[in-house]
Amino acid sequence: MSNQNILEVRDLTKHFKAGGKQVVHAVDGVSFTLARGKTLGLVGESGCGKSSCARTIIRMYDVTAGQVVLDGTDITNMKQKELKPLRRKMQMIFQDPYASLNARMTVRDIIAEPLIAHGIVNKKEAANELVYPMLEWVGLTKEHANRYAHEFSGGQRQRVGIARALILKPELVICDEPISALDVSIQAQVINLLKDFQEEKGLSYLFIAHDLSMVRYVSDEVGVMYLGHLVEICESNEIYDNPLHPYTKGLLGSIPIANPRLARQKEKSGIEGDIPSPIHPPAGCRFHTRCPFAKPECSEVKPQMKDAGGGHMVACHLY
């Protein structure tokens, strides 16, 4: 079975209980599809629900409502036991390479663990045959195999995290801010590695980050989230060249430009104010409290996603 779309997410909703009768509306009605071999970037401020979205898709969290379809199989309400064989298809790379590796395990054991957990190998020696080439692939050597995570730099640890995610030859990898904890000179190393792997194995990535220039660089499509809603999604160059949603425009206007002459010419186009609380999200368009173009309608009616031409989807009453 080979579906064109590795991942389909329909009206995905995730609410958390927050003490008393309060509910955190982390993700509300998010829909998108990810084609096989492609990369979808998700961007937005902290608290916009991008990480919750990722964790719900991979079923670290239970789904409140909506549907998650992985390679044609609906996994929305699957029990963890049923889900286990499917987990080989989707893996995750985490933001913090310091917290996501077990300090008491050697690098070999960390990378071999998924192989053993999924019954692909049952002996350590057999695992080595797969672990060593993987180590080399991510730019480490055999000699690193017997060391512990604390002996490595941040960039090297992230390579271990990548090796662990990729050893099962997954089809979908969810990268939750994989480079934000790394130094600039190391970020490019990790990005090139992820891109090479995609080219060679036809992997699909759901790439979550707040670094918009990096997201544009790695993604085929980019979705912008704000306070649990997906507000705009389209081809990645298009979203940067022709942003439609006022939030996307503001977000792009806030990126520091690494060019002093251009930076001086830049008009002040950022967004005022802070992101509201997801416990009491504003009615209508959730961005209307900070939007310079808000109309009365915006605070009452939630705008629906519509095609603004050429598959450029935007949820805004201005269009």
Place this chain on the structure above:
Amino acid sequence: MSMEPILKIENLKTSFMTSNGEVQAVRGVSLAVNKGEILGIVGESGSGKSVTSMSILRLLADTAVIKEGSIEFEGKNLIGVSKKEMRGIRGEKISMIFQDPMSSLNPLIPVGTQVAEMILEHHPERKKEDVKKEVLELFSRVRIPEPEKRYKCFPHEFSGGMRQRVMIAMALANKPELLIADEPTTALDVTIQDQILHQLRELEKEYGTSIIFITHDLGVVAELCDRVIVMYGGLVMEEASIDDIFEKPGHPYTMGLLESIPDIKQDKSVRLMPIPGSPPDMTNPPVGCPFAPRCPYARKICAQELPEFIELGEGHRTRCFLQYPDAPADEHNPFRR
């Protein structure tokens, strides 16, 4: 902007004495901050940029030792001043803001009181009502909405951006000569970062405060700074005006940093050019140029000797053998092809 330095660091060497030996975090840094300018210090983790700034206010861990050098501020060498005198300088003449505003604020005291304390500590003769009025004024300056209501709030009731505004208000409360900002926007979202950077610019103009801005983000440097110092392996590798650093980078490390960030308009089919390898181990720093092991243009001499600074133009100097007048001009020299 006058070129009169208000702070001058000469040959600063700071080390940490650990069980694994001496970590030479800063190995001879010289720099000057001019009146009313924003000086950027760029570098990766472990480059010594934070330790340099912490040495100025002596906010170092107990294991740290300033081994050599001088830090001249208002005609005084700060390295020699007593602890008591240093307390009088901190927050009054030189103040600092940090990356994580949550751990810099006291969670048990309302934010307004914390800022007021900062003023009363240095000016105990002042009336409490006047100080409160001033704090409210400061809050509206740094755009904290509804200052009256926010005055009594606790830090946990604030978002990250709001907390950083409180920190800025506190840092500026006594109108210091110099503000040291150590990655103040790294933990914040781009939209909030943008707001804070604009504010720092405005406050610098309004108060004439000089700022040392420490960051790893070249984009932020381009938006904010007048001059830049690039640090690596505990040393200054290059110093230049903001335009020169981006247009005429004079050190392979600076070039590498610029090439490893994607431009917002970058062609996606072009691979990023990462700097291979990782930064040096500062318990055993390289004898020669610290960047030599990662430098694509390194020659034999680079690993053997530390290059001296060479002037490339006004206010532009770099530490690289390839820039020497007697360096061979061939395709392996990026500066003299």
